[in-house]
Amino acid sequence: MSHLSPEIRARCEELLALYPHPRSALIPICHVAQEQDGWLTPEAIAEVAELVGVTPAEVLGTAGFYDMLHTEPVGRYLVAICTNIACLLRGAEELLAHAEERLGIGVGDTTPDGLFTLEDAECLADCGRAPCLQVNHRFFGNLDPAAFDQLVEDLRAGRLDGEVPPHGTLIRVRRAGGLRVDPARVAAERRAMAERVAAEEAASGQGGKEDGR
Amino acid sequence: MTVTEAPRIVTSRMGYEDSHTLARFLATGGYEGLRKALQMSPAEVAAEVDAASLLGRGGAGFPAGRKWSMLRKGPLPYLVVNGDESEPATFKDHLLIERDPHQLIEGVVIAAYALQVAQAFIYIRGEFALGLERVQEALNEAYEHGAVGEDIFGSGFSLDIVVHPGAGAYICGEETALLESLEGKRGFPRIKPPYFPAAIGLYGQPTVVNNVETVSNLPWIIRQGAAAFTALGGGRSAGTRLFALAGHVRRPGVYELEMVKTTFRDLIYDPSLGGGIPEDRALKAFIPGGVSAPWLGPEHLDTPLGQDEVAALDTMLGSGSVVVMDETTCAVRAAWRITKFFHRESCGQCTPCREGGGWLEKVLRRIEDGAGREEDLDLLMDVCDNIAPGVSWPPAQTTICVLGPSIPSSIASGIRMFRDEFLQHLKEGGCPHG
Numbered sequence: 305m306s307h308l309s310p311e312i313r314a315r316c317e318e319l320l321a322l323y324p325h326p327r328s329a330l331i332p333i334c335h336v337a338q339e340q341d342g343w344l345t346p347e348a349i350a351e352v353a354e355l356v357g358v359t360p361a362e363v364l365g366t367a368g369f370y371d372m373l374h375t376e377p378v379g380r381y382l383v384a385i386c387t388n389i390a391c392l393l394r395g396a397e398e399l400l401a402h403a404e405e406r407l408g409i410g411v412g413d414t415t416p417d418g419l420f421t422l423e424d425a426e427c428l429a430d431c432g433r434a435p436c437l438q439v440n441h442r443f444f445g446n447l448d449p450a451a452f453d454q455l456v457e458d459l460r461a462g463r464l465d466g467e468v469p470p471h472g473t474l475i476r477v478r479r480a481g482g483l484r485v486d487p488a489r490v491a492a493e494r495r496a497m498a499e500r501v502a503a504e505e506a507a508s509g510q511g512g513k514e515d516g517r
Numbered sequence: 518m519t520v521t522e523a524p525r526i527v528t529s530r531m532g533y534e535d536s537h538t539l540a541r542f543l544a545t546g547g548y549e550g551l552r553k554a555l556q557m558s559p560a561e562v563a564a565e566v567d568a569a570s571l572l573g574r575g576g577a578g579f580p581a582g583r584k585w586s587m588l589r590k591g592p593l594p595y596l597v598v599n600g601d602e603s604e605p606a607t608f609k610d611h612l613l614i615e616r617d618p619h620q621l622i623e624g625v626v627i628a629a630y631a632l633q634v635a636q637a638f639i640y641i642r643g644e645f646a647l648g649l650e651r652v653q654e655a656l657n658e659a660y661e662h663g664a665v666g667e668d669i670f671g672s673g674f675s676l677d678i679v680v681h682p683g684a685g686a687y688i689c690g691e692e693t694a695l696l697e698s699l700e701g702k703r704g705f706p707r708i709k710p711p712y713f714p715a716a717i718g719l720y721g722q723p724t725v726v727n728n729v730e731t732v733s734n735l736p737w738i739i740r741q742g743a744a745a746f747t748a749l750g751g752g753r754s755a756g757t758r759l760f761a762l763a764g765h766v767r768r769p770g771v772y773e774l775e776m777v778k779t780t781f782r783d784l785i786y787d788p789s790l791g792g793g794i795p796e797d798r799a800l801k802a803f804i805p806g807g808v809s810a811p812w813l814g815p816e817h818l819d820t821p822l823g824q825d826e827v828a829a830l831d832t833m834l835g836s837g838s839v840v841v842m843d844e845t846t847c848a849v850r851a852a853w854r855i856t857k858f859f860h861r862e863s864c865g866q867c868t869p870c871r872e873g874g875g876w877l878e879k880v881l882r883r884i885e886d887g888a889g890r891e892e893d894l895d896l897l898m899d900v901c902d903n904i905a906p907g908v909s910w911p912p913a914q915t916t917i918c919v920l921g922p923s924i925p926s927s928i929a930s931g932i933r934m935f936r937d938e939f940l941q942h943l944k945e946g947g948c949p950h951g
C-alpha cells in the first residue's frame with residue numbers, strides 16, 4: 305500500500321528517469337515526497353528508499369544532512385528569518401525578537417495550532433532587501449515589525465495562498481517530458497570520437513592537442 | 518574615476534517586468550548567440566571564450582577558457598552549473614536565475630556545445646523556490662523552441678538539461694560537494710587531488726563546473742566577440758561583473774559594473790549605485806568578495822574592482838559581494854556572526870574546521886557578552902593559526918576544502934583593524950555599542 309499519492313509517485317518516477325544513476329534523484333524526490341505531509345514521515349522515507357533503490361537508513365542519513373528536508377513535523381508555514389551579516393546590520397536581531405514575541409514561540413518551535421514554525425536562517429541571498437525572511441521558501445523583504453505583523457495576518461487569513469503554498473510544496477512547475485537525447489547513442493559517438501582523437505595523437509606523436517574542447 | 522558607460526552584459530533585460538519570459542528574451546536578442554555558436558566549430562567557440570579572459574564568477578576566479586581546456590577526454594563528459602549561491606551577502610546569481618533564466622539556459626547550451634557534452638545539470642539552491650520554477654518553466658519553453666533537446670536549431674547537436682534543486686547546505690556550493698550532492702549523497706567535499714572535476718567529476722566522469730554568472734556571460738561573448746569583451750575592464754579582469762552591495766548603504770542591490778575601471782568608492786558612494794551611507798555616517802570597514810574574504814578599510818576605497826587589484830591587498834574579489842559597515846557597527850559582533858555561520862555550515866569532516874569553528878564562535882560570543890578574558894585575543898589567534906597556519910592570505914590549507922581556512926578571515930581582520938575595540942569589550946565587560 306503506497307503512502308505517497310499516485311500523483312506524487314508518478315512525479316517521483318519521472319525524476320528517476322532524468323538521471324544516469326537513480327540515486328541522483330534522491331534529493332529531488334525527497335522534496336516531492338515532502339509535499340505529501342509537509343515533512344518526511346517514516347512511511348514516506350521507506351517509499352523513497354524503495355523508489356531509489358537504497359535503504360531507508362541511507363535516505364534518512366542523507367536527508368539529515370540537508371536543512372530543507374525535515375524528518376520531524378513542521379508547521380504549515382515555515383518562517384525563516386535571516387540573521388546573517390547583511391541582515392544583522394539592518395535590524396535582523398530586532399526582527400527575530402519581534403517574531404518570537406508575536407508568534408509566542410522560540411526559534412525551532414511550532415505554534416500550538418500547527419500554523420507557524422520559526423527558524424533563524426543563514427543568508428538567503430536576498431540581502432538587498434534586508435532584513436528579510438522566507439515563508440516556505442518564498443521571499444519577503446524590507447521588513448519591520450509592522451510589516452511582519454501584516455504578513456502573519458495575511459498568512460492566517462489565507463490571503464497569500466496563491467503565492468505561498470503549504471510547507472513541503474517547493475517546485476510547482478513540472479518538467480514537460482523526459483530526456484530527449486539517447487545516452488547510448490551519445491556514448492557511442494563520444495567513444496568513436498575519443499578513439500579517433502587517440503589515434504590522431506598517436507600518429508602525430510604529441511598529446512594534449514585540442515579537438516574541440 | 519566616474520562610473521563608466523559600459524554595456525550591460527548580463528543584466529540587459531532587468532528593466533523589463535517580463536524579463537524571464539521567452540517572448541521578451543526573443544525580442545531582445547535571445548538565442549542569437551547560440552545560433553551563431555552552432556555555426557562555428559566547438560573548438561572555435563572554446564577559443565573565443567578563452568580569448569575573452571572570462572574569469573569564473575563563483576569565487577575562485579579561474580579562467581573559464583582554461584578550465585574548459587583541462588577537461589579530460591572521455592566518452593561522457595558533463596557540464597554542471599553552480600547556482601547554489603549561499604556565500605553570505607552574495608545575491609547576484611539569485612537575480613540572474615529569477616529574472617533571466619533563458620540567458621542562463623542559452624549560456625549552458627553554448628558551453629555544452631563547446632565542450633561537446635550531451636547532458637548538463639543546473640544545480641540551484643533549494644531555497645530559491647521561485648528561481649527553480651522560473652528555470653524549469655524556461656527550460657520547458659526552450660525544449661519547445663528547439664533550443665534544447667534533439668538536433669538543436671537543426672545543427673545536429675543534441676543536449677539534455679536537468680534542473681536540480683539543492684536542499685539547504687552552504688557547503689554544497691563547493692564544487693566537489695556539489696557533485697556529491699548531485700549524486701544523491703551528503704555534501705561532503707571530496708579529497709583533493711584530483712584538484713579539478715575536469716579530470717574526475719560527476720559519476721567519475723570528466724566534468725566542468727561553472728558558476729551561473731560565468732555561464733550567463735557566454736551569449737554576449739559569442740554574439741559580440743571576445744574583443745568586445747576584453748575592450749571592457751582591464752588586465753585579466755575583462756568585461757563587467759555583478760556586485761552585490763549590502764549593509765549600511767542607502768541603495769543596496771546588485772549592480773553590473775565594468776571591472777577595474779570602477780572602484781569600491783564608486784560602488785558604495787555614487788548616487789546611481791550605493792548612494793553612500795545613511796545619515797552620512799562614517800565608513801568603518803567593508804568586506805569585499807563574500808564573508809570568506811579579509812576586510813578592507815576606508816583607505817582602500819579607491820581600489821579598482823579587479824581581481825588582481827583586490828588580491829594585491831591580501832584579500833579577494835571572491836563572489837562579488839560587498840558588505841558595508843559604518844561607524845555604528847560592532848566589529849566583535851560582526852566577526853562573531855560570520856564565525857557562527859561557518860561553524861553551522863561546516864560539514865564536519867576535518868577536525869580544525871569542525872572544532873575550531875565552534876571554539877572561535879564561543880570565545881567571540883563571550884567577548885561580546887562581556888565575559889571575555891584578557892587571554893582571549895591570543896586564544897582566538899591561536900585557534901585561527903590551527904585552522905590556517907600563519908593566518909595569512911591566501912590561507913594555508915590543512916583541510917579538505919577552503920571553508921575551514923576562511924574562518925580566520927573576519928576574526929583576524931577584526932583584531933588587526935579594531936584591536937582597541939576588542940580590548941574595550943574586555944575592559945568594560947560588554948559591548949560599547951550596546
Ligand SMILES: Cc1cc2nc3c(=O)[nH]c(=O)nc-3n(C[C@H](O)[C@H](O)[C@H](O)COP(=O)(O)O)c2cc1C
Nearest residue numbers: 573574575599601602603690691692727728731920
Ligand atoms: C565553501 C565554498 C562554497 C562555495 N560556494 C559557491 C557557490 O555558492 N556558487 C558558486 O558558483 N561557487 C561556489 N564556490 C566555488 C566553487 O567551488 C567553484 O569554484 C565554482 O563554482 C566554479 O565556477 P566558476 O569557475 O565559473 O567560478 C564555493 C567554494 C567553496 C570552497
Ligand code: SF4
Nearest residue numbers: 864866867870918921
Ligand atoms: S574544511 Fe570544513 S567544510 Fe571543508 S571539508 Fe573540512 S570540515 Fe568540511
Ligand code: FES
Nearest residue numbers: 386391427428431
Ligand atoms: S544576509 Fe540576510 S539575506 Fe543575505
